Amino acid sequence: MEIIHLSAECYPIAKVGGLGDVVGALPKYQNKLGHVAKVVMPAYQTKFMQENEFEVVYDGWSKLGFHNFPVRIFREKTNKLGFDLYLVHISGLMDREKVYGYDDDTERFLAYQISVLDWICQWEHRPDVIHCHDHHTGLVPFMMAYCQQFRNISNVPTVLTIHNAQYQGQFGWDKLHYIPSFDLWKSGQLDWRGAINPLASAIKCSWRVTTVSPSYLDEISFRANGLEDLLAQERGKSVGILNGIDNDVWNPSADAMLEKQFSVKTVEAGKKANKAALCSVFNLDPEKPLYTFIGRLVGEKGADLLPDIFYNALHQANGDINVLVLGSGDPQVEGRLNHLKDVFPGNYNAYIGYNEQLSHQIYAGADFLLMPSRVEPCGLNQMYALRYGTIPIVRRIGGLKDTVIDIGDAGFGICHDQTSVWDVNHAMGRAYELYLDKKKVKEIRKFMMQLDHSWDNAAQQYIDLYQI
């Protein structure tokens, strides 16, 4: 089958969170199964663009409202990512350093979506499926189904994967003219509660909908930032497929970013060396348990509670634990997390920012990884932690519920029910007791590292789904 993935992120070209990891891996594993999976994404001004070789495969013009603009599409020449990568260059709109966060994001992602469809319409053949990821590509199923301009490809099946229903990309009806012409009585397919809502439209118009874990699919009929009723109505065409992880990128026995590589057999020595290196950089004591948090500092992740969680834990432990944070997001949370450095020097540290290499080093060197998420459609951090022998402390929600089993249920992680300071502190206390039982920790680490969360299985589930 020929599968076209459309996404705003794809690792290693541009990654803000797990969406990038997924789109950078899934196509590769689909190709390994004998299919032809391609990624078509915006050409941002990133290092990848400057450091690699490309050929131009398309030069054309597209239209956003009354504005005509030139589009150039590049293909990465060497296929080094394990899939064909196409980058859509739109001068002045896409060629910026950041992926999101601009006032004209609506215009940017609409221009990208329209350009991609204009290009695909000119192909001599039709792909077997167009797979859209999140709201940035959410108007594609509508436009393919209803815009006269894309009539050629209206029979190509579309699949939407919801990585996070919190973000929907809604904008006002005053921008309706951006969307190429269609019979206006179809407008209802764009609407959700009085606005044009790309995620809602994709849920309505795509042939199939997936979520990134089965539990998240169950949860969003009750809690999905206003889309609950719609998701409940469309449940019949929806399925939850648990994300995998890219075992080539996340492999502690071959990870060049680590101080020392390690396998199941050498996990104790390997983690010790990585922990020592990390503790020396961050002025922490390698003899004490190391708790960490890695991620976006936003409400969904429970990040607003982290300063209080860590203050309490460090205060009560009286110097017996270490905490290290890697993240960026809400400036207030960033400030409070930075402030704790002065309160608990030698036991607490934080790197506020994005650092891919450091994230690998922390997964390898830490004892425990916290994920007190309020919403977690899948979560990849816990799966990376498992593979690197770090015990996850997670809230029982979404994908966390589907991947982590509590030690009390003969499992390998520590689970709690609420995103509350008390619950997380209690879980950290249980982790501390576990840490003292060295034999048990050793057993758990070996067990976790052998769990199979690779993409092989999920890649096939998507292929089965595409046979619509």
Ligand code: ADP
């Ligand atoms: P989400 O996509 O909601 O942010 P996931 O758990 O699916 O959550 O994926 C997060 C990804 O982003 C992981 O690869 C994680 O290691 C990475 N990540 C998050 N914050 C940072 C950071 N500050 N520095 C480096 N990597 C980060």
Ligand code: GLC
């Ligand atoms: C989203 C979700 C996260 C998921 C990721 C990849 O960003 O917040 O839980 O793991 O997408 O699907």
